[in-house]
Amino acid sequence: MASSLVSRPHLSARPVRAASLASPSRACVAAGVRCQAQAAGDLDRHYMRRCVELARKAAGHTSPNPMVGCVIVRDGRVVGEGFHPKAGQPHAEVFALRDAGDLAENATAYVSLEPCNHYGRTPPCTEALINAKVKEVVMGMTDPNPIVASKGIEKLQGAGIDVRVGVEEALCRKLNEAYIHRMLSGKAFATLRATLSMNGIVTNQLGKGADLSGGYYSQLMKEYDGVIISSDLAKMSTLPVSHEAGANQPQYIIIAQGESSRLHIPSLSEEHASKAIVLADSPITVEPAGVEVAVLRQIDLDSILQLLAQRGLCSVLVDFREAGESFASLLNDFQEEKLVQKVVVEVLPVWLASEGLNNLAFGGSQSFPLKNVEHREVNGSVLLEGYV
Ligand code: AOF
Ligand code: ZN
Numbered sequence: 001m002a003s004s005l006v007s008r009p010h011l012s013a014r015p016v017r018a019a020s021l022a023s024p025s026r027a028c029v030a031a032g033v034r035c036q037a038q039a040a041g042d043l044d045r046h047y048m049r050r051c052v053e054l055a056r057k058a059a060g061h062t063s064p065n066p067m068v069g070c071v072i073v074r075d076g077r078v079v080g081e082g083f084h085p086k087a088g089q090p091h092a093e094v095f096a097l098r099d100a101g102d103l104a105e106n107a108t109a110y111v112s113l114e115p116c117n118h119y120g121r122t123p124p125c126t127e128a129l130i131n132a133k134v135k136e137v138v139m140g141m142t143d144p145n146p147i148v149a150s151k152g153i154e155k156l157q158g159a160g161i162d163v164r165v166g167v168e169e170a171l172c173r174k175l176n177e178a179y180i181h182r183m184l185s186g187k188a189f190a191t192l193r194a195t196l197s198m199n200g201i202v203t204n205q206l207g208k209g210a211d212l213s214g215g216y217y218s219q220l221m222k223e224y225d226g227v228i229i230s231s232d233l234a235k236m237s238t239l240p241v242s243h244e245a246g247a248n249q250p251q252y253i254i255i256a257q258g259e260s261s262r263l264h265i266p267s268l269s270e271e272h273a274s275k276a277i278v279l280a281d282s283p284i285t286v287e288p289a290g291v292e293v294a295v296l297r298q299i300d301l302d303s304i305l306q307l308l309a310q311r312g313l314c315s316v317l318v319d320f321r322e323a324g325e326s327f328a329s330l331l332n333d334f335q336e337e338k339l340v341q342k343v344v345v346e347v348l349p350v351w352l353a354s355e356g357l358n359n360l361a362f363g364g365s366q367s368f369p370l371k372n373v374e375h376r377e378v379n380g381s382v383l384l385e386g387y388v
Pocket of ligand 1: 064065066067068069083084087088089090091092093113114115116119120121122123125143145148
C-alpha cells in the first residue's frame, strides 16, 4: 500500500496542544458551520505540513481529484499516514486509517482537505473516520466541491467529533490551486510559460538542465495535467516530457491554427497518439493516426480551458515556444478574462539577435502588476513565478 511505504517524523511523545488562539478560519465562517475557534499550535502545523508533503507524492496523478494527505496522531505519536494516489482509488483518510488500525480510536486525524461525505467513486471518508472512532479531525481547508462543501464538517460534528478547520490553510490551498480553480470556474488552471533572453527576446531554448531530471521544466511536465503547444513546436522537436521518476506525462494540446491540411508529429508514436489532441480551424490529417482532431470555427483559450476541465484536467501549461502570431493571439486579453492564473518566466544569461518584433512580446495589450512573485536561480538562469 502506498501509505505503508512512507517514513514517519520522529517526534517526542507529547500531546497535540492548542497554542495561540487565532480568529476562526474564513472557510469555517463562510461555510456557516460551527467549528471550534481555530487553535493552531506548532505541532498542528507540523502535522498539516506532513499531510501536504504526503499529498504531493501523487502530484500529476490525481486529477480530476485533489491531492490529499492524512496523518493520524495518538498520544503525541504518528500512528498512521496516507495519501490519495489516483482518482478511482481510496482517499487519503482510508489509507491513513488502515495504517493506524485500532490505534485510530481516540486519535486526532489531520487531513489537508475536508473529508468527503458522499458516495463518489469511493465511499465517504466521514463514515470511515466515525467508524474508526477518532476523537478529533483537523483539516486544512473546506472542500470547494459543491457536493462536499462543509457537509463533511457537519457530519463529523453530528457524530460528536471535534473539528478544527484552517490549519496551514494557505499551504493547503496552494497545493490544490488547480483543483480549486477548476471546481469554482469550470475551467482548467492555466499557467503561461516562456523563456526570455536578457535583452527580452522570447526564445525556444530552455535553460541548462531545465528539461532533465530535477530541472524545473521536467517538474512542470510532471505536475501539469496538460501542455498547450504550437503545431510548429510539435513538428520541429520532441514533445515536452518529464524525466522525473514515476511521472505521468501530460496531455498534449496542439494548436494548429492556419496549418496546412497535413500535420506530421514526428516524435509521437502511434502507441501514444491518445496523449495528443489537435485543435485546428480547418480540416486536417494528422500523423500518426489515432490522434484526436477537433476542428473549431474559432480557437480561443476560454473554450479550450472549458474543454480540458470537462475532460478532467485541472491544470495546463501554455508553453510559449515556436509561438507564431496565432498562438500569441490565444493570449490576447488573458488577464481581463481571467484565463491565465500564473506566469513562469525563465531568463537566460544570453543576448539574442532579434528577428523583428514578432519575438519581442507576448500577451496582448494588457498592463498589470503580478502578485506573489517569487524568483530563484537555476543553473545560471533566473526563474520568475507570479500570479495574474
Ligand atoms: C477526501 N479525501 O483523499 C480526496 C477527496 O470520486 P471520488 O469518490 O474519488 O470523490 C472525488 C471527490 O472527493 C473530489 O472531487 C473531492 O471533492 C473529494 N476528494 N476527499 O476526503 C481525499 N481525494
Ligand atoms: Zn473521501
